[in-house]
Amino acid sequence: MATRKLQPQLKVAMFPLFAVGHITPYIHLSNRLAARGHRVHFLLPGPTTLAKLAPLNRHPHLITFHPIAVPHVDGLPRGAETTADVPRHLIPLVFAAMDATEDQFRSIAARVGPLDVVLYDSSMWLPRIGREVGFLTMTYGIVSASVMALRLVPSARLAKGMTDEEMAMTPPGYPPQSAVLPRPDEIKQSRIFAEKFGSVSLYDRIVTSVSGCDAMALRTCWELEGVFVKYVEEQYGKRAFLTGPVLPDLDLGLGLDEKWAAWLSKYPRGSVLYCAFGSESLLQKDQFQELLRGFELCGRPFLVALKPPEGCATVEEGFPEGFAERVIDGEGGRGLVCGGWVPQLQxxxxxxxxxxxxxCGFGSMWESLLSDCQIVLVPQQNDQIVGTMLMTKDLKVGVEVEKDEEGWVSKEKLSEAIEMVMDEGSEIGRVVRENHLKLREVLGDGNLQERYVDGFVCQLYDLLEKC
Incomplete structure (x- = not known):
């Protein structure tokens, strides 16, 4: 790439995977960059997803959303734009559709003028275009560095369809305490990286994307995952630029609904249980019902925000028999169950x-660490399982709900884990509370996020000057 004269204002493009859990942190980083005067061109599927996420744009004079029409792929439902719009077995088709957007990307890139850098996470063809057109490419990983280290580096052989005995071996040179023998449910979940997502496996897609880019960025910080970051850098032979957690401020204008605020305020400080599994986790009806029975068994007030279970149009359809009468309508209404989006930070x-x-999705993991709440974890997918290992084995800031060999969470085990951290006389509760408090004092430094983003921008300038 020819040496360029850098302008004070960077021109950055964002092209995340078509998944709300990926798009949202890219928007948060865009807001941080725009707050420093940089221009961001953001490519995301439209029109529905664009309309839904447009309110998160806090600097519309500097952040421009460019809608991408999701190409037709055989088997992909009409109108589907993100992974949240399709059942689990059709998610690979979203990757295939995104792979077919190269012409749209080229057209938008040509229209907006010369770009300095493009941040992306799964489009393997972007480095080639960057070399042809003349912009830098940078993968921006929104999963934890621990997941990258254990599952998504060139030597992470767990992803390549090995036997269970071979998969039970610790990856060579892997240093953190979390590198323990995989559990049966973890081995089962590891198979996801060998599945085809578009034309290649998810493992090969990510490793190829990171290997081919000019630089990689990670949404984490040294204070939390330094040992993992160093291992990822060694594996890929390139430096990792850290952005910090890049969480939104609480003043997004997305206030807590008055109904919920009034309901929460009925209860004493620190007494309410809050449960959420993200925008894409879809539970089977029997597991959904068992979790609700577990919250009922605790005897504490609770607010549950979960998608309607499989086969149900609403959460109410999935309620256990008599649940609404006992817990929502009765007992003073100590339970509240919501099937839609909730302002989790608030x-x-x-x-x-x-x-x-x-x-233990990575965004929720950060939000839990920066909160005052005790942390109970029920991981659903591979990256969440690894994140849970980080939280419970390395950091020791929370507890995981024990599952059986099939991954089933019983109401008794859920209730036990909650009581373990909520009971003031519990030794485990005391330990995780103290560890959480110490870490939150470090991560909760009001200037930490700003320092990381400032450092990230400086690193971008340095990188561009060398090209």
Whole structure:
């Protein structure tokens, strides 16, 4: 790439995977860059997804959304735009559709003028275009560095269809304590990386994307995952630029619904259980019902935000028999179940909320660490399982709900885990509470996020000057 004269204002393009859990952190980083005066061109599927996420754009004079028409792929439902719009077995078709957007990307890139850098996470063809057109390409990983280290580096052989005995071996040179023998449910979940997502496996897609880019960025910080970051850097032979957690501010204008705020305020400080598994986790009806029975068994007030279970149009259709009468309508209405989007940051910030039962998606993991809540984890997918290992084995800031060999979570085990952290006399509760407090004092530094983004911008300038 020819040496260029850098302008004070960077021109950045964002092209995340067509998944809400990926698009959202890219928007948060875009807001941080725009707050520093940089121009961002953001490519995302439209029109539905664009309309849904447009309110997150806090700097519309500097951040321009460019809608991408999702190409037709045999088997992909009409109108589907993101992975959240399709059942689990059709998600590979979303990757295939995104692979067919190269011409649209080229057209938008030509229209907006010369770009400095494009951040992406799964489009393997972007480095080639970058070399042809003359912009830098940078993968931006929104999963934890621990997931990258254990599953998504060139030597992570767990992903390549090996036997269970071979998969039970610790990856060579892997240093953190989390590198323990995989559990049966983890081995089963690891198979996802060998599945085809578009034309290649998910493992090969990510490793190829990172290997081919000019630089890689990770949504984490040294204070949390330094040992993992160093291992990823060694594996790929390139430096990782860290952005920090890049969480949105609480003043997004997305206030807590008055009904929920009034309901939460009925209860003492730190007494309410809050449960959410992200925008894409879809539970079987029997597991959904068992979780609700577990919250009922605890005897504590709870707010549950889960998608309607498989086969149900609403959460109410999935309620256990008599549940609404006993817990929502009866007992003073100590239970509240919501099947749609909720302002999670605002809920976690409410003084009445004392425990977060989470799937340990990376965004939720950060939000739990920066909250005052006790942390109980029920991982659903591979990256969440690895994140849970980080939280429970390395950081020791939460507890995981024990599952049987088939991955089933019983109401008794859920209730036990919650009581383990909520009971003031519990030794485990004391340990995780103290560890969480120490880490939150570091991560909760009001200037930490700003320092990381400032450093990230400086690194971009340095990288561009060398090209």
């Amino acid at each position: 809920i976690l910030d409410h003084p009445s909320v004392g425990c977060f039962v989470s799937h």
